[in-house]
Amino acid sequence: MATIRGDDEGWRVMGRRRVGRGAPSRYGRALGALALGAALGVTAAPAGTASAASPPAGSGTPKPYAYAEDDTTVEGATSTTNAARLEPGKTYRSSIGEGGRLYYRLALDATSDAYVSATAVPRPGATVSYAAGVKVSVQDDNGRRCSSSAAARFGASESPRPLAAWASRETGPGTYSCQAAGTYYVVVERVDTSGSSASASSSPGDWDLELGYVSEPALTKAGSTKAPEAWNSASPEALQGDARTRAGGAGFATATALGKGVWKDGISPGQTLFYRVPVDWGQQVYAGVELGSSAAGDGFVGTALVVSLYNPVRGFVDDVGSGYDGSQRATALDPLPPVAYDNRYSLNDRTGSMRFAGSYYLAVHLAGQVADRFGDGPFGLTLRVRVEGSAQAGPAYAGRTAPRDVFDAAAAAPAGISGGAPAGGTHGADGADGSGDRAAGTAGSATDPRMKLVAAGGLGTGTALLLVLAVWTAVARRRARVWSAAGDTAATAPPVASPAVPWDHGAPPGP
Template sequence: MPRIAELPTKLIAGLALALIGLSIAAPLAQAQESSDSAPEYAPTMLILDASGSMQRPDPAGTMMDAAKTAVRTFAGAAPAESKVGLTVYGTGTGNAEADKPAGCRDVQVLHKPDTLDSAALISAVDGIKASGWTPMGTALRQAAAALPDSGPRSIVLVSDGDDTCSPPDPCEVARELKQQGVDLVMHAIGFAVDGKARAQLTCMAQATGGTYTDAADGPALERTLPRVTAAALRNYKAAGTPITGTPTYDNAPVATPGQYLDTLGQKETRHYAVDVPDGATAYFSGTISFPRLPDISSTEDMNVLNVRVYGRDGRDCNEFVFEQVTSSSDGAALTVAETFDGATEKRADDGSGADKCRGGGRYYFAPTWATVSHGVPERLPIELLVGIEPAATDPGPIAVAPPTAFTEPTGPGTPVVGGGSFNVATELDGSGRYTDTLQPGEFVFYRVPLDWGQGLAYRVQYGANGGRGVENISNIQTAVYSPSREEIDLDTGAYTGTDRMLPSNGAFATVPIRYNNRTSDVLDTRKEAVAGSYYIAVKVGSTAAEGEKHPVPIRLDLTVGGTREDGPSYSSGVANGIFGENAMTQAVGSPSAGGPAADTVVVEAAGEGGTADSGSSTSVIAVAVAGVVLCGTLIGWVAVRRRRR
């Protein structure tokens, strides 16, 4: 826990969470309250087959009964912020030949893809009666039309057979949507289907970059539907307060600590100004998420993002960092992060001009999309994170070298659903075993809060999925990131459908988090110098060949070790800073004035309306912990990071 001046021990303990490591509390919390900048899940439409064949018997009663149970299970577990709709076909007619003309137009949007209303969704599905035909192509068009006009969108289709109403052919409809540039991914679940239906559903899913999954019976569907739908919701959604960077430094917008959202064009550079107090450390990062694209060769599938720092009067400070990612067409998210400590150095004042990159003042951070892969849009959203860490008057304990020891957990594990972007990464509740299921071409994020003195160690087990041969070969990857989006460690390998563990050498581990780690001789250890959320990213790449796609079960074994300890003492609070002081103000009491003792620092929540009571302080703490978004990015097939000064 960080300390401000000489806070008494009890007060420090009471503020431990509010002052935890690298948290962008107030500005991020305010941004997340805005509908324009809040991290969002991809709006998703469920399409349920209610044709007459769904009246076939199943262990759950009928197949329709099983589908309803699966939807209820999903609705009870889906994130409250998600947007889920329901479309159904086959409920309005019989399935006799005389019913076909009307039955092939029988598609109804029962629930629009608005913010999740579990009760309404369950009520809508409970009223479904299966009886008619199977107009899948028409249902796909109407479901896509009911989704928002822009941004990532998803469809999850559950069917027990192939389309009985062509034209339109459902696979051609899926191709048309993709050719129109609709940012839509469709996942299909075959419910006890035959080979013909499986081929058609697979074609539809693959045409949009989605996945096909088999569910042999009702219990299997109940397990599968929530997993597949959760994956559909995981599409990356950029978030932040809108900002517009400039081509040159001299009129760049001034960014205070927080998360921002801009766009960046191919080969373009944009500038942002940040006022860095004397002695403070500045954190700046940019993240671009690339769209999933089919049929991109490996030689055309690389992007590079870099950032350069400029000082007063636009002087180049020789601070340059770049990140590159291949297999961007898998939908990779690429982050470049800069930790700038020039303001911690004293100005030279020797006439050389070097003083313009030292000491407190206005600095400029300039990201560039330097290398561009084939087929990507001309402009893409870029998330920008800005943080300010004040000078430390007492940095706390010395740096330590021994990494956190990994202890293998026991038991079957706790099911979790990883987040589709850094903004919605799923928090892992300390040491333990966690299980998830990834589709080929998908990567997910988890976060692990670490206090001062704590560290983590983990490994990922990719389980067998029944796939065989070259059609099932894909690249797998895991990486761990600091709160400031700097990659700490990464490992990658090939997956062939059989068990495989990453990292291959046993486990990734951080050292106990201490401020003084930034002075370590070990480069990666320097990144483990701030408390906050550390991020674990897990990826399953697209399979090497076309064919049936099998979901991959993963098991994440995690150890959180070390003993919580005091962090650094900071010289002062910084408005909208990154260590919790953005939500706090300090007032030194005077005994003569009837206030607290002179050596006591009173810390109050500085929200609208003045001093906060203990309840509102708790709210600030909750926001500080829940709102952390300084996070890492999962890269594509191979990611290489280089730092040059």
């Protein structure tokens, strides 16, 4: 699929320029062009928004990672002495060089649990090896590690994509280190298999980082310290039915909300799409992804599709991969236990990660190597999501979490998304760019800020058209009076000619 690009000449004015009273002035030609643009619904996009020439979601050009708008830029220190302090409930932007090890500082009390995540984002054009990745740990002021930590690696796909790793400082029963209030340090490392500097087969250069810091208060009353042992581990029957379109986000902060149902999107080689699924206490989440067949190309890509699941603090839960030979391929995450506070006491990492209610994130990546054999796409993507079980009462916290609603599944779910079809959503009027019914639970809603923007844009276009025509008419009448006073032979002013603005390539562009 060809990349969408803008014409560097714009709309060329091909008609002969006329000089004299009958020719429109430069001001008149500008007004005419503005009127024509307004009539076609073409408006200038304000800074920071997508213009009409921007490729739609899943259009074959992977979008860069989308950071949170309120990220604070912070520089990692090479020594604990100069480490910058991170505040709970906030996210930060930073970067790390090849073989780098950076330090950030935390000020912790003696009762709250602290969770820190680092999402590493290789820059455009980077290459990565199987062993390359990022690792996070939390240490006390004596260099003791507060929890076990595992590196997130690119693995068999060897395709650059956002990778998130996490670490914690936990208090309460069953923990023996890092219990005192005081200064702690977050250590972020670029690692290879040996845990040292980045692999030689990865390209040099910095990776960008997005850091998150979530604080969880202690419970008002201590409870069980044993993880649940009995839960439904059977895989459910795959969901059927017509898929509804959802355009995935380009980062954790812009992840698109999904509820129970079948959803479709488009994905391009090298692209990572983010979705979030609100899961409450006592509920189980199931997710499967299908990559559509290709009409062109041949061969085989060993790990073409990678589906990763992260919990509400961006902590890794599980992932699954699939090869691709041009035929449709489906893969699904293994069943996970119901969300429960006591899961944190499990010795199994997958179970221990299911310790919070809130938004669980699906990151779906299509390896860049797919383009070499099957073209630039986009390729069809189908997601089958289940959230099973009745929501239960959550734990009684002795204080507030930071961010405040991070473990609140109800707050994370847009109206109409939880448990089925979104209110007001469409079921088949999907645009070719994936824009149909794009906002979960907000399509057609007067409260949706995007709909307000569309409405404002429509009113602005109509108003601009009326103003342009009014000024144009006033200019023409003024000329008529001037020409009449000068004794012009014509009884009335000659008609004001419309500017010659023929189309560059055949038929005019759509609105």
